[in-house]
Amino acid sequence: MSCLFIVGTRPEAIKLAPVIAALDRCGGKAQICTTGQHRDLLPPILQEYGLEADHHAGGDNDYPLAALQTVIRQAQPAALVVQGDTRSAFLGAVAARLESVPLAHVEAGLRSGSALDPFPEEIFRIGIGRLADLHFAPTAAAREHLLTAGAAVGSVHVTGNPVYDAALSILQVEPRIAVPTRSILMTVHRAENGGARLQQIYAAASDLARAGRRVIYIRHPRITDADISGLVGVPGLAVLPPQRHRDFLRLMTAADLVLTDSGGVHEEAAYLRRPSLILRDRTERPELLVPGFSELVGAETARIVTRARTLLGASSPLAEEPLRDGRAGERIAAILAENFSICR
Ligand SMILES: CC(=O)N[C@@H]1[C@@H](OP(=O)(O)OP(=O)(O)OC[C@H]2O[C@@H](n3ccc(=O)[nH]c3=O)[C@H](O)[C@@H]2O)O[C@H](CO)[C@@H](O)[C@@H]1O
The missing domain is CATH 3.40.50.2000 (Glycogen Phosphorylase B;)
Structure with missing residues (x-):
């Protein structure tokens, strides 16, 4: 069995790469479906993280709902995974529901307090939150937002945000840019x-x-x-x-x-x-x-x-955060594996 990951934009690729890598390490199969949303920004980031698309739902169509449904039917995943608040993530979530495939949401439960700001991202987040079966909340506050909105207690997992895993890993790679100071x-x-x-x-x-x-x-x-x-x-x-x-x-x-x-x-x-x-x-x-x-x-x-x-130049008063430990991807992959029998 596999998980199908919808990756439409640069930030989705960055934040899902650690989850896909962790699934891979446990012998699980990840399929990646791109969309036409970040036509220019996405390919270099996929390449930087060593990811290859298995499916593409998009073409010239900016709202590829039918194409996403077709991909789901071909891929036959045990679960569909979306991340964050993009149009691709929202349409992926709707497509999963229409095809009766379980839906997991990474970076779930962020809320700005206004349904229209940021626009349209807040609409997409709220919508995905209503549709998902499994919610991977980056923080305890995000978990509270989901529970207040009616999510079942057992469906919400506080995992941290894989953005920090990605930063930790990619900073190990030699840069190719001259970096000015000040x-x-x-x-x-x-x-x-x-x-x-x-x-x-x-x-x-x-x-x-x-x-x-x-x-x-x-x-x-x-x-x-x-x-x-x-x-x-x-x-x-x-x-x-x-x-x-x-x-x-x-x-x-x-x-x-x-x-x-x-x-x-x-x-x-x-x-x-x-x-x-x-x-x-x-x-x-x-x-x-x-x-x-x-x-x-x-x-x-x-x-x-x-x-x-x-x-300018202020020094950081921030304390170390336990969930910024570079292991969010691992935690999410382990829960996916357990719920959908993904890993061998
Ligand atoms: C409302 C909102 O805030 N929504 C967000 C939105 O993403 P965003 O606004 O954070 O997106 P961008 O700013 O495009 O990307 C940022 C990433 O790109 C990297 N970067 C940047 C410039 C560059 O030259 N090279 C790079 O590599 C950079 O380091 C960083 O990791 O959608 C995400 C997906 O659902 C959500 O998670 C997220 O909430």
Whole structure:
């Protein structure tokens, strides 16, 4: 018997790679199904983690529900595994239910407190939470959210988040990038940070660069040339294409501050003990916020610049977290194996 993993985006690949590797170590079979969601970002990350797709549900269709159902019928898995809050994960969850295949959710139970922010991710998370049979919650708080929403006690397992396993393993691999010091590393791509908000964030980055900080902005495919036209020629500000995970984490390790609206990057900044400003109005990861070290700042230029100056180079007050031990993938794989007789 096998588990079928839906992997539509870069972060799903990063966070599921440790689970797939752990299943592999116990002799279990994992099948991987990609979708067309991150057409450009996904292949290099799969390659970096030594993963190969067994199935593809997508083509030109952005909403590949029927294609996912066809893949499930071909693959005949004992269970389907989705991760996080992407469109691929949500459609995978719906397809599993329509095909009467048990559904497991990795990174279950995160909640921002508003069904529409982050949009559309919170809708997808809540929806998957209603559909899943097994929930792998990264924290005790996530478990509580699931129980409050009516999940059965025995269906929720607090496992930690495999994002930390991935960081631990990929940082063992030799980087291929020159890493500047005294820098600010920035990523922005959430749907809610478009238009005027994006330009406010860019204005803050430009101010910090002009004041003598080296700002490294890693561009996401969602960002257009027109979006970044105002950043061209700003002294001290470099716009780089998406990086391999090992290189991106090296840039983060050397940075004095991380500016981001990405949930995964927020988690990694906490893990690597780098101060961070979260360019959002809400987060589903409140446990990572610490005044003076990791703060929610929204998208207003003056506030970002002021808080950045305060947090630059701050040292970490975070305690060691028992579940950030690089073994979340193992814990999840063991529960999958036990429930679905996957491992020999
Ligand atoms: C609302 C929200 O926050 N939802 C999240 C969303 O993911 P995200 O917003 O965290 O996604 P991104 O920012 O695209 O990826 C981040 C990963 O990419 C790596 N990276 C980055 C730049 C680069 O040049 N090279 C890299 O390797 C980086 O280190 C990190 O690991 O969906 C996930 C899946 O369901 C969820 O888990 C997660 O809650």
